[in-house]
Amino acid sequence: MAAARRVADTLFKAPKVKHYTLAFLLRDNNGTKEVLLGMKKRGFGAGKWNGFGGKVEPTDATVSDAAAREMNEEALVTVLGSDMEEKGTLVFTFTGKPEVMHVHVFQVRSYSGVPSESDEMKPQWFTYDAIPYASMWADDKYWLPSLLEGKNIVGQFDFDADETKFYDHVLDVTDA
Numbered sequence: 526m527a528a529a530r531r532v533a534d535t536l537f538k539a540p541k542v543k544h545y546t547l548a549f550l551l552r553d554n555n556g557t558k559e560v561l562l563g564m565k566k567r568g569f570g571a572g573k574w575n576g577f578g579g580k581v582e583p584t585d586a587t588v589s590d591a592a593a594r595e596m597n598e599e600a601l602v603t604v605l606g607s608d609m610e611e612k613g614t615l616v617f618t619f620t621g622k623p624e625v626m627h628v629h630v631f632q633v634r635s636y637s638g639v640p641s642e643s644d645e646m647k648p649q650w651f652t653y654d655a656i657p658y659a660s661m662w663a664d665d666k667y668w669l670p671s672l673l674e675g676k677n678i679v680g681q682f683d684f685d686a687d688e689t690k691f692y693d694h695v696l697d698v699t700d701a
């Protein structure tokens with residue numbers, strides 16, 4: 526559990542920690558497993574495929590509710606906070622930025638509605654063998670395959686200031 530210890534120390538020492546959610550909608554499409562990703566249209570991570578999420582707001586009752594709210598806003602589906610399954614924690618640091626990002630990672634299988642394009646995201650279903658890692662954050666190929674296998678993850682990725690590559694990382698993967 527080396528990653529969990531490192532994450533705890535990073536969060537303890539950080540001058541400022543901001544909480545974010547990141548959720549992956551999963552479905553079984555006639556026996557083929559698929560995950561919903563969205564092309565981020567603006568802001569932080571624009572031009573990359575990702576799960577759905579954003580900042581936890583003071584008005585969110587729980588982190589799970591924040592994850593559901595973000596998914597509802599960005600993919601225009603209806604998901605309940607109580608259906609969000611917590612899958613782990615990712616911490617991101619960026620050279621020169623005192624603020625540390627604490628990302629709460631979820632998966633969810635229960636939803637209603639049809640995922641549709643919002644101001645922020647253009648959603649698309651991907652089979653697990655066609656995830657567009659080359660157009661995702663550099664760290665995603667390290668942990669997303671484990672997540673899709675149903676594992677839990679705890680990791681930290683320390684990025685250069687330009688956000689394109691990381692120079693250090695730790696990752697624990699455990700059976701759910």
Ligand SMILES: Nc1nc2c([nH]c(=O)n2[C@H]2C[C@H](O)[C@@H](COP(=O)(O)OP(=O)(O)OP(=O)(O)O)O2)c(=O)[nH]1
Nearest residue numbers: 545546547568569575577578579580628662664665
């Ligand atoms: N897959 C992946 N997701 C990441 C990485 N880094 C990172 O911040 N994210 C996620 C966490 C959040 O879901 C999202 C960043 O949140 P955001 O800036 O879109 O937050 P928001 O929607 O509240 O922002 P806004 O309304 O102010 O534009 O990106 C990463 O390296 N990989």
